[in-house]
Amino acid sequence: MMGMVSIVGAGPGDPELLTIKALKRIETADVILYDRLVNEEILLHAGPRTLLVYCGKKPGFHAMSQQEINAALVSYALAGRNVVRLKGGDPFVFGRGGEEALELAAYGIPYEIVPGITSAIGAAASAGIPLTHRGYAASFACVTGTRCHGEQSRVRWDLLAHSVDTLVIYMGVSELGFIREQLLKFGKDASTPVALVEQGTTKKERTFTGTLADIHKLAVAVQLQNPALIIIGEVVNIQEQLASLERPPVAQIG
Secondary structure: OOOOEEEEEOEOOOHHHOOHHHHHHHHOOOEEEEOOOOOHHHHOOOOOOOEEEEOOEEOOEEOOOHHHHHHHHHHHHHOOOOEEEEEOEOOOOOOOHHHHHHHHHHOOOOEEEEOOOOHHHHHHHHOOOOOOEOOOEOOEEEEEHHHOOOOOOOOOHHHHHHHOOEEEEEOOHHHHHHHHHHHHHOOOOOOOEEEEEEOOOOOOOEEEEEEOOOHHHHHHHOOOOOOEEEEEOOOHHHHHHHHHHHOOOOOOOO
16 A cells, blocks of 8 residues: 655744644654754654654755655655655745655655745744834745856846845855845845844744844854844844833833
8 A cells, every 4th residue: 555745844943833733744654754954852753663764955965865855755655654754944945845746746646745834934933023014014035045146047136136025035144145245236225134043943043133234244253054044124123122122121210
């Protein structure tokens, strides 16, 4: 009998942000193929006999190529195993979930997509930055920073500089200088607020704010590391307003 594959979003890092549906699939899986950014606490919910297969990717090293991952999903499913493909964030937001679904569909293997909270939503909220806010932003766009230099798939910074109110950039730490340069080149104001959210929603979360003019220098100064989210737009100012309201009032003397 053919197995079932669940392509599951594990959320942005905090294990408590896992959905109930995702948890149920993890608890009943025969095999789990999981990515680098999946919080290992989530794997504790797997059964004692569940086979755990690491297939994470990081710059310069891939435990498994995408082709190998696709082949493994097909192989386990054809062997009658119930498989969970566990991804950080949401599988359909820069997660290659669509590629894996197409591969499974080509073999006639039943599959499902279990959405997860993507880091644009989770990390921004954890940092106190609303992606939309009345009077500040009525739109936002999620962009990958890893396609900066490809001619055929180049990110259209010329359009993004003015077409949306808030830009959320994934996988852009190594390209931050280039991204800044492109946005300024196409007329984005140098004083536009920018936030860098490192390891959002986790115990190691760090958030830094500045402007488009100097954010690349700030990233170097604080030794910003992946995974980190770049948020560009006036909504970044909301974080400071929230922080000031949360501070205890200063005692008055006399």
